[in-house]
Amino acid sequence: MDERKLQVLRAVVEDYVSTQEPVGSKAIATQHELGVSAATVRNDMAWLEDSGYIQQPHTSAGRIPTDKGYRLFVDRLEKIQPLSSAERRAVNRYLSEAGDLDDVVNRTVRLLAQLTHQVAVVQYPSLNRSTVRHLELLRLGPYRLLLVVITDTGRVEQRHLEFREEIDEDYTLELRTLINEKLAGQPIVEAPEILSRLPNEARPELRGIATGLTRVLLDAFLDSSEERVAVAGAANLTRTVAPIRSVTPLLEALEEEMVLMRLIGPPGEQTNLTVRIGDENELDDFRHTTVVTTGYGPGAVVGHMGVVGPTRMDYPGTIAAVRAVARYVSDILERNR
Template structure:
């Protein structure tokens, strides 16, 4: 807002806050009554006229108050001086819900439900990405002398399981030996760095183990490297129907259909550092069907390591300070949970 003073920014902030709270267009009289703006109603009307001319607010219909535009929300978010802290009850709910989780699936599903409850928006949580994980342990479980189950556990708790068909019978003691060799070579290694190590496992294997190791290496590469799909959890789609007709003037169907596409969801929450919160408002979304919505997202992971992203999707008329705080807090807590496992 070039040349605008702090007073107009205060007026815009008041309009956004009132519209989010009441779901009704905001008039100058209501602003004067609800907010201590320190100026006359005439001055507020002039400021609103200037804000409308500059594209920060608009009049949805004749004789109505004003509502923020996407540009107005963007300025509001960019000039946020504070983020609304979570209440004591919200923090207790977060700790209580996540503490009892038994495995990664449980952690992710509890997290996405919690985020939807805290924000009353659609919540999306990406499982820790294999591309950003390291090998914690590999287990080989004999099913028969020619078939093994390979179980990979990552440092983020993600578990991948594959069947391995061996070209010839392998004794149980040889399976134990192969497991030991593989774990000694891959334990603690980032998945992105494993291909040359796996290739070396075949080259350096003893002659009597090379055939089995070659079969294992093929499945290992598929599990460690070639598995490109990412898993996501979604909750709170019913929250999209809580607003009014001004939130989504068209049909909700395109938005709901877009949210069913995992590729779309991954683009929405993107790759964001844990210390950074990304807010995309309305037309800033590259997905056309979601240009009536806003997305608040961030990354999460143990310490400074980013292993996944999470966020919320809702109408542009959302509680940005509260949603930003909730997204940050849940991401931070999820990172702490992963660090403890």
């Protein structure tokens, strides 16, 4: 494909995203200053159609991009539209005012939905990619303890423990000291091996309680159901029913956390922004959408975030927003460490 045909494809994508109407050769020739006649543009559009980059939705209409056309458009983007200075200040101020991790995630997902006008999805920092900052053990009664796990990303997990034998305050303090000595500062992925030795390292009279505590900690660290996501902007889909064809299955899929985890959290710790268009999405309900995702975290990736919308979306603006918000959230988590 020569540069002029690429310019014509860009014009088709940009005009279709802007107007939501099929694009004709005359409009491109007069509005995009390509320096060629409408007949030449028409010939280029015929070549693009034969090559599968654009299509005619119905007779006597202009052309619209195909998934293949969007893919080339994204791959050959010359520049990403940055957020304005006012937008950057507003984003920084809004996210910096968050009080805790839940607030950070909730503000982030609402902000992404507002900036992109798409459905936003944000994964909470994964336990498997976090480090234990502190463990608190609180005595709630003679036979009950509250375990609080705090990670370096600000994530907090709580568990209640019930025992048959009475636990006094001295036992609670001793166990709290022991588990912090062994686990504080350790990656959670290494916790199971450390915990397997914990009961034997406690005093004989505490081993029964330490065994119960170890079991609860393992449940907290290994339970994949504790991976959580937040969603905002589902109402934005109602404005794009036609491009997505059927919005109901998509809305139902967005209610399933495991589906969302597969959607935005690809295997590994990929930090690069990823754009999956149409059939590039493995999940059937999302084969008529575009999913833009990226990793975030203080140094290493601890979670993913992104947006879901129609293939007819503002790609430069969406990519810029997802990248910028991920960077701000990473900076906040770094400062809070």
